[in-house]
């Protein structure tokens with residue numbers, strides 16, 4: 379099969395984790411970029427990437443890279459690509475633009491110029507042009523500009539791979555699925571010790587943990603952009619899915635999803651059910667401050683409220699109490715906390731053993747690790763280490 383270049387995009391801070399996922403998939407020539415990883419693979423690799431990569435946002439197939447110093451050059455060079463090779467006038471298309479450039483500053487404008495170039499090419503050739511469908515196009519095209527370098531790609535994912543189609547209901551401030559999977563992978567969870575999310579909200583962490591521990595493909599409940607491409611190979615796709623299903627295992631890891639809010643638990647359960655993992659998670663409505671973990675090793679991953687609606691001293695005390703609860707009732711566990719509230723995190727009262735900068739949507743966050751030793755190890759003292 380023909381081997382071509384592929385770019386998988388991701389979130390800030392997850393690039394190395396995505397590269398590791400790609401190594402495990404057998405991708406070639408892996409190169410880590412900013413918020414993306416470039417690699418080589420064939421059509422099977424493209425299908426596998428979409429189905430299996432937990433930390434990719436989009437899997438793109440570049441079809442043209444060129445230099446453009448102004449909008450006319452952008453239009454002309456996009457128009458030079460032979461679009462007949464990729465779709466026809468009776469199909470629909472959509473364009474996503476993105477830019478890091480002082481010349482091209484508006485991603486919407488890039489998308490508009492590119493759309494005009496493609497539509498004009500078809501109109502000039504056939505006197506008819508394909509229609510735009512931003513929701514459900516036959517072909518989604520990605521135009522990315524970095525300074526003056528333009529990369530035009532076919533978007534093989536369609537909608538973002540974070541849309542796993544299980545979280546139809548959500549509580550307030552849910553964490554993105556790609557970010558949740560990335561945090562679990564960053565934590566280095568061995569997939570055997572207990573996994574605990576004491577403030578699970580809509581259940582994203584426990585659901586992603588269950589999918590990961592059991593090797594369940596993250597994309598098994600959704601459709602992908604490449605399924606409407608002209609060269610779509612249904613037999614190959616069926617083979618890729620069957621192979622992935624045959625790799626599903628039955629993990630013994632215990633996964634706990636707790637929240638103080640009964641409604642959140644109902645939502646988390648419904649989401650887990652849609653993901654096919656509700657039987658692999660233990661759900662409980664309980665206040666974190668009444669919980670403990672006294673069966674040795676465990677991994678706590680927690681995304682507490684950031685406190686937008688609380689008084690500063692209330693949220694500071696809340697975080698202080700979380701730290702204290704972990705210290706006294708979760709000995710033997712590693713705890714990873716993600717929060718955008720840095721002030722509150724400073725009051726945790728535990729020694730941070732790792733700090734990682736991430737973004738939850740537009741919010742800059744810290745993911746902090748605490749090792750909760752048994753007994754009175756000095757590591758439970760207050761202190762900070764440098765950020766990664």
Ligand SMILES: C[S@@+](CC[C@H](N)C(=O)[O-])C[C@H]1O[C@@H](n2cnc3c(N)ncnc32)[C@H](O)[C@@H]1O
Pocket residue numbers: 549550551552553554576577578579580581582583636637638639642664665666667681682683684
């Ligand atoms: C930011 S949300 C978590 C979002 C979650 N990660 C998701 O993906 O949907 C914070 C959650 O903490 C819960 N919470 C707040 N105080 C709590 C407590 N004392 N014990 C347990 N859960 C609590 C809230 O009910 C809320 O669901």
